[in-house]
Amino acid sequence: MAVLATAVEDYVKVIHGYTEWQPHRITTTVLAARLGLANSSVTEMVKKLVAQGLVSHEPYGAIELTAEGTALALRMVRRHRLIETWLVERLGYRWDEVHDEAEVLEHAVSDRLLDALDAELGHPARDPHGDPIPARDGSVVRPDARLLADIPEGTPARVARISDRDSSLLRHLEAEGVALDSALVLMQRSTEGAVILLAGRRVPLSSEALASIWVVVD
Known part of the structure; x- marks a missing residue:
C-alpha cells in the first residue's frame, strides 16, 4: 500500500507540474514520458486515480486533476520545494543537485518536520528555481511571469523562474551568471536562440535556455 500511495503522490505532482506554467493539459503519452514508464502502465494507473476521485479522464483525452487531486498535488509540491530549499540553504547543495534528493525525501518527512523546516527557513515563498512554495492551506502566490x-x-526583464528539468542547463546558466532576480535585456534573436545583456555583458543563450527561463517584464 505504501508503494501505491507513493506512486499516487508522484502522479498527481507530475500532472500538476505540467500545467503549472502553461495552459495545456497533459495526456497519458506525455505523462508516461515524464515518469519514464510504459503507456500501458500509466493508463492503468490513471484509471485508479479516476476511481479515487483524484483525476478526470476520458479515453484518448487529456488528464485533469479534480479538486481533491489538486489539493494532494499541492501538498506534495510544498514538500518537494521546501526540501529543495532546505538542501540548498542549509546543507550546501547546488540548485542542480536537489531534485532527485527531494523526490525521495518528500514521501518520508512528517508534516511536523515539514512545518519545522518551513519555520526554520523563514517561510520561503519560492524554491531555489523560483517555483512558488504553496502555503500550508494550499494557497499559492505565482509571479506574473512569461517565457x-x-x-x-x-525588453528589460528580471528572472523569476528557471526550469529544473535539465541539470546541465542549470549548471551552464549559473556559470554565465543567470540566476533568480537577474536583470537582463533580450537584445537579439536568432534561429539558434538569442543574445541577452546581463550585468553589462552580452551572453548568448540557446533556444532551450530561452524556453526554460521565465521573466517578469520591468
Whole structure:
C-alpha cells in the first residue's frame, strides 16, 4: 500500500507540474514520458486515480486533476520545494543537485518536520528555481511571469523562474551568471536562440535556455 500511495503522490505532482506554467493539459503519452514508464502502465494507473476521485479522464483525452487531486498535488509540491530549499540553504547543495534528493525525501518527512523546516527557513515563498512554495492551506502566490522566449527584443526583464528539468542547463546558466532576480535585456534573436545583456555583458543563450527561463517584464 505504501508503494501505491507513493506512486499516487508522484502522479498527481507530475500532472500538476505540467500545467503549472502553461495552459495545456497533459495526456497519458506525455505523462508516461515524464515518469519514464510504459503507456500501458500509466493508463492503468490513471484509471485508479479516476476511481479515487483524484483525476478526470476520458479515453484518448487529456488528464485533469479534480479538486481533491489538486489539493494532494499541492501538498506534495510544498514538500518537494521546501526540501529543495532546505538542501540548498542549509546543507550546501547546488540548485542542480536537489531534485532527485527531494523526490525521495518528500514521501518520508512528517508534516511536523515539514512545518519545522518551513519555520526554520523563514517561510520561503519560492524554491531555489523560483517555483512558488504553496502555503500550508494550499494557497499559492505565482509571479506574473512569461517565457523569455516570448518577450520582444529590447525588453528589460528580471528572472523569476528557471526550469529544473535539465541539470546541465542549470549548471551552464549559473556559470554565465543567470540566476533568480537577474536583470537582463533580450537584445537579439536568432534561429539558434538569442543574445541577452546581463550585468553589462552580452551572453548568448540557446533556444532551450530561452524556453526554460521565465521573466517578469520591468
